[in-house]
Amino acid sequence: MGKADLKTETLTAADETAPPDSEELIARARKLQPLLREEQQACEERGHPSRDVAKAIRDAGLFRILSPKRYGGYQMALPNFYAVIMEIARGCPSTGWWYALGAAHAVQVSSYLEKQGQDEVFAHGPDFCAPWSFNADRATALPVAGGYRVSGKWAYCSGAPHADFFMGGMSVPDMQGRTASRETSWIAPTLTVVVPRGQFEMLDDWGDFLGMRGSGSNSVVLQDVFVPDHMTIRMNHAATLFGETPGSRLHDGAALYGGLFNAFAEGSLAAMAAGTAMAAIDEYIQIMKTRTAGFSGRRRIDIEDYQRTLGLAIVMADTARAAAIRGAEIYMETSARSVADIAPFTNEAGVRLDGMYHMIEKLVAEVVESLLRTASSAASRNGQKLQRYWRDVTTLRSRRDQLDFRAAGIALEYLKAAGHLSSG
Structure with missing residues (x-):
């Protein structure tokens, strides 16, 4: 599918007579993958997705997934958003990062701004993108x-x-x-x-x-x-949350808008990482189908060593995806209990979710490294997708915000919550 095909097939959000369900939005994101793969190199050289790519994502309604229904958004549960991020990142990890951290903050705006601020923000429409x-x-x-x-x-x-x-x-x-x-x-x-x-x-x-x-x-x-x-x-x-937030009060008790930011912040990047793992698997399969193994003349797709590497990568990627989706579900469940005055959304719950998301990224880095290492040195050349994906996940894990620097804090919160330490 080329750019012209995409423009004729994509249903713009403005044309919809009824909000799409999650499966439709995931399908729309998946349809963008050929364009995103085609644009990967240019996206890197430019430093960001093109206007055409940004418009295609916006026209597909993907910037209104987390916006409140009150303002024309879809107000979907967080797991649905993560599933869409994964499909975007499977086409282009850089675009997945740009999309994840642009669209995600609709949740915080809709959670923590009072009504006057939300009215002003969404007066521009339900599509929301903000770093x-x-x-x-x-x-x-x-x-x-x-x-x-x-x-x-x-x-x-x-x-x-x-x-x-x-x-x-x-x-x-x-x-x-x-x-x-x-x-x-x-x-x-x-x-x-x-x-x-x-x-x-x-x-x-x-x-x-x-x-x-x-x-x-x-x-x-x-x-x-x-x-x-x-x-x-x-x-x-x-800070622990317990009870209504400005957003849950404004949006009829919506759990989506009642959670802690530190329990949310890393989740979008974990979803992006899970999508990157699948992108690397896609590329590895292409290499297996088109390259032979040494002097054997046999295609790699028919050789057990490469099948074994692929199988391990698939299982690890499936685990990463499942953990990211489950993390989003935990966020929604914990937020719902807090908004309903049943149990607080504690800092301990927040840092443990944050740690879980970082562990997903660690798992994905292992997936991509194993595929690049066994794909032959040719896959490490500039311009090759596997090399790009390895650089992407290495950058993801080299930030100041990483699990090695946070693990002690997670342990302290756990020990305090379990009564093993004083709260001081």
Whole structure:
């Protein structure tokens, strides 16, 4: 299927007479895969998906999956969103990253903004794409009448190209507008400003990393932008939730909008990783079908050693996918109990889900490494898909946010919750 075919077959969200079900949305994402594979190299070179790709994803309704029904969105459960991410990433991991971290934050906007802010955000329509970064460089937010005057630079704003809004996080500023470092922001109350397109500048500074070169993780700059109070979110990532959030109250008790951010943040990337594992399997099968093994003259697809490697990769990828979907289900179940005043959504639950998502990424890295290692050195050449996927998952696991740096904190939360340690 080429670009012209895609344009004639894709049903735009605006043309729908009734909201699609999850299977239809997954099918739409799957239909994009030929285009995404065709665009992989260009996406890397550009640093982000093309306007045509972004439009195709938007026309398929995939940017309204998590938006509230009140505003014309589909308000689907989190597992359905993760399943769509997997299909996008199976076509192009960089595009999967860009999509996952652009579309996902509809949940936080719909959870933590009060009604006036949500009304303003979704006045632009139910399609929502916005990066959220806490990698602030000398951010200032000066309190003024009715809001803040904000300046600063934020790095790693994945989803910024083609975004509708930018979400800039920082520690809560003092009366002079000064904010603390990012390291402090994860344990202290934070302020996030939600800024519409046209009021932020995206820098052309992405693409020189080992992998995920096409993820559109550019920096964003704000220059003395006024942000009204109703377009800000105050939160503590590690604070236990119990009871209604602004979003669950506004959207009829919806569990989707009642959870902790630290239980959510990594899940979209875990889903992207699971899709990348399947992309690597697809490419490995193609190599097995088209290449022979040494002097035997036999195709690799007929040789047990390659079949064994493939079988192990399939099982590991299936496990990664199942864990990502189950993590999304746990998020929904825990949030529902919290919103209904049955049991709190604790920080312990949040960090354990976060750790689970990181473990998925570790499993996927093992899948891709095993396939690249056994596919022959030719698969490691520049421009080869398996090499690209290996670079992508290596970059995914090389971030500051990784399980090795968080495991001790997970253990502490578990021990405190089980009564083995004091809460201090």
